[in-house]
Amino acid sequence: MEFQICTGSKENIGVTRQNGTISFSLQAAKGSDCRLLLYPKDNSPVVKIPMKEQGNLGTIYTVGICGLDWENYDYNFEVNGKEVIDTYARKLTGREVWADESRRRSAQQPEPFVPERKKAAIKKKSPTKENLPKMKGSFYFSNFRWKDSEFLGIKKEDMIIYKLNVRGFSMGIKKEGRGYGTLEAVERRIGYFKEMGITTLLFMPLYEFEEILLLDESKSQESPKDLINYWGYTAGSYFAPKASYLGKDGSPDSLKRLIQKMHRNQMEIILEFYFPEGTNPHLVLEVFRYWRQEYHVDGFRFIGSPGVAELLAMDRMLSGCKLFYGVFREELAASRERFGPELYAYNDGFLYEARKVLNHKGGSIFEFSCQMRRQQECQGFVNYIAENNGFTLWDSFSYRQKHNEQNLERNRDGNNWNFSGNCGQEGVSRKRQVNQARRQQVKNALAAVFLSQGVPLLWMGDECGNTQMGNNNAYCQDNEVGWKDWKNTVLARQLQAFVRQLAQLRMEYPMLRAPSPFQLQDYEGRGCPDLSYHSDSGWQIDFGMNRGFIGILYSGVYAGMEEDVYVAYNFQEIPQTFALPDGMEWKVRLDTSKEPSVLEQPENLGQGREILVPAQSVCFLSGKRMPAPKKARGARKPRR
Secondary structure: OOOEEEOOOOOOOEEEEEOOEEEEEEEOOOOOOEEEEEEEOOOOOOEEEEOEEOOOOOOEEEEEEEOOOHHHEEEEEEEOOEEEOOOOOOOEEOOOOOOOOOOOOOOOOOOOOOOHHHOOOOOOOOOOOOOOOOOEEEOOOOOOOOOOOOOOOOOHHHOOEEEEOHHHHHHHHHHHOOOOOOHHHHHOOHHHHHHHOOOEEEEOOOEEOOOEEEOOOOOOOOOOOEEEOOOOOOOOEEEEEOHHHOOOOOOOHHHHHHHHHHHHOOOEEEEEEEOOOOOOHHHHHHHHHHHHHHHOOOEEEEEOOHHHHHHHHOOHHHOOOEEEEOOOOHHHHOOOOOOOOEEEEEOOHHHHHHHHHHOOOOOOHHHHHHHHOOOOOOEEEEEOOOOOOOOOOOHHHOOOOOOOHHHOOOOOOOOOOOOOOOOOOOOOOOOHHHHHHHHHHHHHHHHHHHOOOOEEEEEOOHHHOOOOOOOOOHHHOOOOOOOOOOOOOHHHHHHHHHHHHHHHHHHHOHHHHOOOOOOOOOOOOOOOOOEEEEOOOOOOOOHHHOOOEEEEEEOOHHHOOOEEEEEEEEOOOOOEEEEOOOOEEEEEEEEOOOOOOEEEEEEEEEOOOEEEEOOOEEEEEEEEEOOOOOOOOOOOOOOO
């Protein structure tokens, strides 16, 4: 153990290295007794080194070490006799094994926030107190060489998002024998995402969080003692990737390799971060700036205070990346003085309106039409009908009520307002008619999401009919209930093929994904509105009648195309006739009542003036304008 203590840098909090000197810095109350604790990896006695208060900075304490063989040490800090983890640690040791039963949360680890509605879990055997592994900071000085400079990001109108949990996505593929539950398994599935047309992966928390949560035993004798925090929406060590996700390598470089490979495949990565109320806004800024610079992350979904969200929206250091939040004030998003990240509204407004009309729960066709064209110049909108918070897409048409009994809270947790249906039978069914109806409803929902103007989002497993057995709050279900099912069923193959084809249609017809709001008028004198609504009468619809169907016509000329697109949504339980604009030659490209739903050979309707759309189905038509008839030769000119 040969090293020298010297003056540490006070420029950055945490651990930095420069010219052979490693500096340690932390913030503590003025007059505190602060020490650096060095833990030799050979289990030699801990080394305690006093840290000096920087008088001109007041609450900054530093120490520098020259010649430290850092690869053989871990570290923590001690403040007034209490051991604490470095808030700015770039890597942690002690949680390499997921939910290791030999470990319990220690007092110095970040305190998790557990909402009242989510205090439920699978009961785990309590670990013993002997030989508990201690959480410590670990040194991370990366020499990773990025080779992704050619990746320029994905435009708003080209994005298709797939949201996943690293562990839940990959635990069901154990047959591969390696890497399941880690980033390695996700990396091996990049081709799977590309085939479906996915451009953007949205990861649930990847930062280091405590997955074993303990409730106060004195407060409740009914709640289980140990909670499995499967999702990770708690406070955590925000600068460190989760160790158990890094795999055998154990290096954060494995996350960088994944991101670099995604960029080479023209895909981007968005990370979710949860910050409890009262978190220092400057810490949030530092966290996002660090992940942007160090990991080349393309964007963030922020879950926290609205005031902090607005601060992030104006941060010039985040310029060029994407920021997702519930909704941003339009005047903030449109401000000419804002040079921060691209802004995206992420909320469940689309989910509720779509489910209402699909499941006949008092939905409004007018509200549905508004959601289908929800877009702004300065702010994008994310559209989904299922997400981790709530039912899966399949369960949205298989269960009228939530079934969260496995969460061991007497079914009191989770959202009670799901606007779901069961197609005639609650839960798993062997009836062909019931399962056929569910499959068709799932396809209707997928069509609505992918044909909406906003950014489509697909929840993990919804592309293959994943079920959580009616559980709409699977945050603690670290098992087959909460994992993606990788079984190669007929249903899975059909839905995956349908998602691929929807993504292709979306890319083939740019008017579906126009980056600017539709005006619903012919503002350039092209001969037709950029978007118009239809019903059983052409060019008109009475929204006041709120009948359960609507035809939406997208003009191709406003997208530089020769074809128009007409999408007919029939949410009724009876077939419905839709009027088609005349002077067009129509072809049916998609019909969710059929299998396959995207027709291999489009059905030619010629110059038909109407189409009969089956009950509870969606039809997608493309149409070309017929040339005006030529005047016959020798025809007399009309007299003036």
